[in-house]
Amino acid sequence: MRLTSRLKELIRSPEILVMPGAYDPISAKLIERAGFDSIQCTGSGISAAYLGRPDYSMLSMNDMLCATRNIVENVGIPVMADGDTGFGNAVNTYYTVQAFERAGAAGINIEDQVSPKRCGHLEGKQIIGFDEAVTKIRAACDARNDRDFVINARTDALAVAGMDEVVRRGNAFLEVGATMVMVEGVSSTEEIEAVVKGINGPVGINIVEGGKTKFDLTFSDLQALGVARVSLPGTLVRAALFAMQEALSRIKRDGSVRGLSDMILPFALGIPAIMGMKEVSELEKRYSGGEG
Structure with missing residues (x-):
């Protein structure tokens, strides 16, 4: 089975997919050796490891592509790339997806923040308009050569525009071809229940210890709530x-x-x-x- 198909299968499985964040080949190898089924490239971790700088769109597309390729080439499990905001407009997003697919990633995150973006658990975020956000995701989906290449459409709308806009954007992303919707910054069981109920497709969240993640739920708890995938973007780099x-x-x-x-x-x-x-x-x- 192709790694793209495997990742898509894992996302659609009834069992929650737990994806620790890798920031270099060593951390990726450890994730695989620990028995996890897939890896999330962490943009914040890669920015910290490569530049010693915060997650503030300081890495170029080629920087992130190189870091991702090094991770992909060192493991045998699916790797989800971090495509930031697509590194520009919808056209840039199109070429970004093609580049990461050629590099061997099994999927990619594309988010709807204004560039320069910032860590989703920090204050001061801004999001692009609804139509532009949907157009970017449509471009990302159109760019795929392998139809199983996962497009993880991330929205940061919760902290900026509220739950209704999260649901609106999430469903629009799915309608233009996204595989999954990642809702950034959920902070309660009630918010998780609302996004899972409102969005008509697989929903992913992340857990950032000390960030906006205020709930104390196990992965089994999240699975029972209907979450399809949870990423742990900062856990390993902070442990290191x-x-x-x-x-x-x-x-x-x-x-x-x-x-x-x-x-x-x-x-x-x-x-x-x-x-x-x-x-x-x-x-x-x-x-x-x-x-x-």
Whole structure:
């Protein structure tokens, strides 16, 4: 089965699809090794890892394309790309979708914020007009060569224009061909129930710890509410930052690395194993000594 078809199947399955956010190939490999079925590229995480800057449309389309391709090439499960606002107008969105499909992504997020966009859990967001938003999603859907390539139409309208506009946009996105609607910034069980009831197709949300995510629901709870997919865009990058801060603090305090045994992988199980050093060693053996 093609990875695009697999991702579409996972979204339409009765079981909720949980997609941790990867910001580089290492985090992507760990997601796959942990047994998750698919990966979400996190725009905020990639911006932080590549530029050391916030999620504020500072990455170009080619920057994001390169980061996504590196992730895709290192795993065997479907990867959802982050297409930001389409990196321009509807025409830019069209070419953006084609580029990410060629790069091997199984789907892409396209959102309706004004550029420069910002993290959906921050204040000060603005959204483009209804007609422009729908036209962008129509362009994204028209651009697909593989009809199973997932178009995840994201709306940030909840914080800006309210629930009625979320439902209006979500259904319009589905009508022009979107696979799923992602509603950004839901903050209560009641809001989740409203979007699932009002939108006539698969609904996705994300969980940002400490952001607008005020509910304390398990994935099973979200599945029971009818959510098709949940992404965890910042969990891994924030966990990594915490671990690095803690390690550096201990090194500075202790004047050695002897106190890190409880928080770092043994060398043999760390980067060489995760990054595939065994395969490299096997290739070295195959091509050494002039084997023919």
